[in-house]
Amino acid sequence: MKKTYINPTFFKGWKNAAAMLALFATASVGSAQAQEGSQGNTTIFGSAQMTFFGNHNLLTPAGGTQPGVILTERGTATISYLNYSGNNLTASGVTDASYVDGYVRKYGTGQFIFPVGDNGFAGQFAASADGTSGAYFHADATTAVTTNLFTGTNYPALPSGGPFPTTSVAAGVGTVSKVEYWDIDGATATPITLTWDAGSDITTLTASTLAKLTIVGWNPGTSKWEAIASAVDVTSVLGGPSALAEGSITSTASVVPNTYTAYTFASVGTIDLTPQLIRPIGTSFTVGQTSEGVLRLTNLKPNPSTGVVSVFLELGDGFELTVDPAATTSASIAVTNSQWTITDFGGGSFQFESKPGTIVAASGQVNLGYKIKATGAVTATGIITATIINQTGGAVPVTGDDNDNNNVAVKILSITL
Known part of the structure; x- marks a missing residue:
């Protein structure tokens, strides 16, 4: 096993820079087979950098002033980096005792799991784009303050633009983590993966429902934490299945890292959909009479629906139910049938399922149109029922409508002379 240890004094003066270049050239020879190792006790001082050209193993600490830790400067004006240069590199052996306390940067292609940590806690993340860099902060983003190991005091709020109050959230975001960020x-779009362990307390954050977990980013333009479309990895990037105690979550699309100032975990904001049969107003029909109806879906929460909303409309014997997918008005009320996939199951039963991009706005509503016709005998009655499918409307099925007590609307119709 090839071990590379860097003396901190290399980073002072032009002579030291030349020495580093010579070291880099040596390390890059046969890099496909090289395995570099470190046991910590390495400091990369302000505005400097150090580079590994092969896979790297953070070995079990064996004493010293900062065992297991490679330290870089976090301060914005004097930030320093540990670089990994090469394609598909790995940094293994990361634990709460062995990590890079500060900033790591990758050069090359392929997903790389950044071996970052802070104050005795590992907090790895993954990205793929060349030039991506980052650091972990084991701190509440509301204060955004962590220890400066160079001085023994605390840094001011980091990164620049902080702090990032966890109560300042955009629509769709529930509770933001106060544990870490x-x-x-980076300027190049990349999938972003965050990892967690038991200390992240995902159990409390999501009320023990892992599917409610999302990545959020601090938007400097709005000064709010915004939800980033993401999904829990079935198999964590660190190995093993993702569960409440440990795992990983990855953005479902590539993100330009510089879009957001900071990233962390949050629970998705809950929604509460309820149906109303607001038309027809009357409930008494004569044989052969036709009337236009309106089904209204109201979102009672200040969070928009983020996933598919599904609702069934059914009409009992004595009446005929029809739906025009292209209808724009019904009973003189604007409806949005074209934004929904409408399925006729026969026997007076239809399903409305929202198309991609269709949402029920925070504290908003949508209207759907239909027609009913009295076809039975005099004195016949029929029941029209609208039912929102439980847990509908979330990013995944179980993160939608949590209140199942108001998901049904019923209207009884009758046929008279």
Whole structure:
């Protein structure tokens, strides 16, 4: 096993820079087979950098002033980096005792799991784009303050633009983590993966429902935490299945890291949909009479629906139910049938399912149109029922409508002379 240890004094003066270049050239020879190792006790001082050209193993600490830890400067004006240069590199052996306390940067292609940590806690993240860098902060983003190991005091709020109050959230975001956050930087779009362990307390954050977990980013333009479309990885990037105690979550689309100033975990904001049969107003029909109806879906929460909303409309014997997918008005009320996939199951039963991009706005409503016709005998009665499918409307099925007590609306119709 090839071990590379860097003396901190290399980073002072032009002579030291030349020495580093010579070291880099040596390390890059046969890099496909090289395995570099470190046991910590390494400091990369302000505005400097150190580079590994092969896979790297953070070995079990064996004493010293900062065992297991490679330290870089976090301060914005004097930030320093540990670089990994090469394609598909790995940094293994990361634990709460062995990590990079500060900023790591990757050069090359392929997903890389950044071996970052802070104050005795590992907090790895993953990205793929060349030039991506980042650091982990084991701190509440509301204060955004962590220890400066160079001085023994605390840094001011980091990164620049902080702090990032966890109560300042955009629509769709529930509770933001107060345990940790990441500064991830880069100008090239990349999938972003965050990892957690028991200390992240995902159980409390999501009320023990892992599917409610999402990545959020601090938007400097709005000064709010915004939900980033993401999904829990079935198999964590660190190995093993994702569960409440440990795992990983990845953005479902590539993100330009510089879009957001900081990243962390949050629970998705809950929604509460309820149906109303607001038309027809009357409930008494004569044989052969036709009337236009309106089904209204109201969102009672200040969070928009983020996933598919599904609702069934059914009409009992004595009446005929029809739906025009292209209808724009019904009973003189604007409806949005074209934004829904409408399925006729026969026997007076239809399903409305929202198309991609269709939402029920925070504290908003949508209207759907239909027609009913009295076809039975005099004195016949029929029941029209609208039912929102339980847990509908969320990013995944179980993160939608949590209140199942108001998901049904019923209207009884009758046929008279």
